Amino acid sequence: MTTKEKAALGKRAAEASLGLGSAVKDAAIEAFAGGLRSGAAQVFEANEADLAEAERGGLSAPLLKRLRFDAPKLEDSVAGLAALRALPDPVGRILSARKLDEGLELRQVSCPIGLIAMIFESRPDALVQMSALAAKSGNAVILKGGREAARTNRALAGIIYPAGLAAGLPEHWLTLLESREEVAELLGLDEYVDLIVPRGSKEFVASIKARSRIPVMGHADGICHVYVHEDAEAAMAARLAVDSKAQNPATCNAAEVLLVHSGFARRPVPEAGGEPGIRFLADSLEAAGVRLELCPRSAELLGREASMGEGDWAVEYLDLRMAVKLVDSLDEAIAHVNRFGSKHTDCIVASSARAARRFMDEVDSAGVYWNASTRFADGYRYGLGAEVGISTGKLHARGPVGLGGLCTYKWKLEGSGQIVADYASGARHFKHEELSHGEREEE
C-alpha cells in the first residue's frame, strides 16, 4: 500500500472516530494495557533483537538505555495508561454557549482534530503513550518510531492496534510507518494529515518543520533565561539559577542564560560574608558543577576572562554550562530575552511585584515565571496529566501540551427552523444571551 493510500484510510478512520463515546475510548486504553501484559514476551523478544543489533552497531549507552523495553518499562507504560484513562474526556467540553434567540442555541464544543502524525525517535514506550493519547482524544494516528526500535515498535503496534479494534475503535485508527521515505512522503500529504507532532532532538524537529506544509506542533529550541532583578533575594536567586540549570541540564526547559541586574551583581550579600551578588551566584552555580561563560562586564567583576562577546546569545548548551550577562535594567532584560530566547520559558527572580508583572506581560514566551525554576515547564508538573510535548509555536497550543492540544472545536447550532432572512428584514432580533458552559455534553 502506498503512503498516500495509508493516509487516506487514516483520514477515513479519523472521520469514523468523531462520534466515539468516552466508554469506547477508555475501554480501548484498558485493552492496550491488558494486551501489553499478555503479549509481554513477544515485545521483550523483539526488543532484545533490536538491542542486540543496536549494540553491534555501536549505539551509545544512553541511547541503548532509551531503546530498552523491559518489565519495568512495561509496568511504567501500563501505569501511564491507567492515569490517562482516569483523565476526563477532552472531547465534548462546552467551551462557550449562547442563546442567539428563542429556540436557537449555539455551543462551541471541543472535538478531535482528525488524523495526527506522530514522529518520534528511539524510545519505544513513546509508541504506547502516543497511541493512547490519540485514542483518548478521538484522533486517528499515523506513527513512525526510530529505526533502531523497528522490531519493538512492530510488536507493540501489533498488540495495540487489534486491542483498539476489539474495543470499538475504527479500522485503520492506527497506522505504523517504518521507512524514512514514507515519512518524507507523508509530510506532503496535507490533504489527509491535519497535524504533525514530532518528538526528538531540536535538529529532528527543525528538519520536520522545514520539510512540511502541514502544521507542526513542537519545539525546536529551548533557550530559557533566569533574570535576577536588582531587588532579588540572593539565596532564592542562587537556588533558582542552580535548579533551572543543573537539575537536569539536558532538557529543553533547563536555563541556558543567566541575566543579572548590575545593581544586584555589585551589591554585597550579607549571608555570604558580604561578597558581591555576582560572585555569590557564580559560586553557587560552580558548586553545582556548572561552567560559566561570562560576558565582559561580569568577567570584570569576577576578575576573570570573558568568553561571551556582544554577539549571539542564542546558545543552547544542554549540559552543565551557563552563559552570564549583566544588564542595567528590567527593560534591557526583557529586550534580551525577546531577542535571543526561543519563546519557551523564562523566569524573573524579584521582590517587586511590579517588575515581575512587567516581565511576565512583556516577555513573549510560552512560560513566564516569577520566583520559580524554569524546570517546572512540563505537562505533568502543570497538572495536565499526559503530555504530548511542548510547543514553542504561538498558535493553537503553547507550552506543555496535554490532551487539550489534540482537540479543536466546532460550533453546534440547534434551531427550530430559523432563517436569516427574518433577522435581515428586522422581523426578528438576536438576543445573544450567554448560557452556562464549562461542563461536558451529554452522551
Place this chain on the structure above:
Amino acid sequence: MTTKEKAALGKRAAEASLGLGSAVKDAAIEAFAGGLRSGAAQVFEANEADLAEAERGGLSAPLLKRLRFDAPKLEDSVAGLAALRALPDPVGRILSARKLDEGLELRQVSCPIGLIAMIFESRPDALVQMSALAAKSGNAVILKGGREAARTNRALAGIIYPAGLAAGLPEHWLTLLESREEVAELLGLDEYVDLIVPRGSKEFVASIKARSRIPVMGHADGICHVYVHEDAEAAMAARLAVDSKAQNPATCNAAEVLLVHSGFARRPVPEAGGEPGIRFLADSLEAAGVRLELCPRSAELLGREASMGEGDWAVEYLDLRMAVKLVDSLDEAIAHVNRFGSKHTDCIVASSARAARRFMDEVDSAGVYWNASTRFADGYRYGLGAEVGISTGKLHARGPVGLGGLCTYKWKLEGSGQIVADYASGARHFKHEELSHGEREEE
C-alpha cells in the same frame, strides 16, 4: 525601507504592545473615530480619485460600490469602532488556573499573538476594521489593501496610525504596504510575522496559502450542505433550503448542495396537495429563483434531465444555482459532506434528535447545524462582536473568528522560590488544585 526592515520594526512594535492596558487600547480606538470624523474630507477626496480611476479602468458596478468610501460608509465605520470599543478586552483572560503547591500558582492567560499581516481586497472600510481589531487585541499589524483603493487606504492609514500613536500605541504598530512585490516578500518572513489573515475571494486566499510558510487563517471554499433527513418537517426543510441558498447566494456560508433522503423525496407532502417531498423542495427553491442541478435519481423523480453525474460534487456556485442529490441514509449523507464539503458549515433538517446528534458529531465541519439556516455562520450573528473572518482550518480558530482568534495564551507561574529538585527527590509533592478562573487579570 525594505519589507524585511518594515517587518522587523513591526515585530518590535508587537513586543512593545504586549503590556498595553485596556485603557490605552480603547483610547486608541476612540481616537481612530475622532480622526476619521475630522479628516473625513481628505478621505473622501482620495476615494473620489480612486473611484474616478477605477471607473476609467472599467471596474464593474458591484466592485465600484465596494470601493466607495463616502459619508454613510464613514458613519458605519465609526459605529463599528464604537461597538468594538465596547467589547471586553480579549487579553488577560484567565483561561485556567491551578495551585501546583502552596505558594506556587499557575495561570493560563490570554495574550496577543504578535505581528499579524492582514491582506484584503478592494473594500477600504476593511482597513479601519482591521486596524481596530489589531489595536483591541494588542497585536501589531501589517496591512495591504487592494490596489484600486490605494489612495483611500493611504488617507485612512494616515489618520489611524498617528491617532493610535497619540493614544499610546507603540511606533510602527501599523504598517501599510502598497505593492504586490512587498506582499510576496512578506509571505516568506516567518521570522517576524506570526499570522496572516487574508480576506477576499477564494482564489485570493488559496494563492496566499499556497505561497506562505506562515500560518494562514481564512477559508478557501464555502461548500455548505443542507441535508433533509427522512423525518424532516417539509415546510421547515423548504424554508431552510431557500434561506441557506437564496438569502445571499454570493456568500461563503450560502449552501451549494441539497442532500435529500430518498424516503423524504418520495413521501407525499399533505400541505402541498400530496405532491412528493422532492417536488415540494424543488418548487420552493425555483419559486425563489434558484436553478437546480439534479443528480440522476432526483431528476428521474422530477421527470427532468440530470445535470450532475456521480463525479465531483465539490461545487461552489456563489449564485442562484443549487445541486441536488438523493441519498439513502444518514450515513451516506455524512460521508458525502465529509468527502465533498469544505468543512465550513453544514445543516441537517430532521425531527429525530438522535439523527441530528450523529450528524453534528460526525460531520467534520466548523459549523454543524440542526434545523437552522447555514447563513447564520457569521461572527456578528454568533454574538462574537467584530469578525476577523471565517476559518476553515482546524487548528487555533475555527468557523467565525472574533477577537479571541487574534489572541493566544501564555502560562504564568508565580512561586516563592520553589525548585524542581525538591519534587524530584520526593521532599515535596504537587497538590494540583484547580483554582477559579474565567475572570480577567487585574491590570
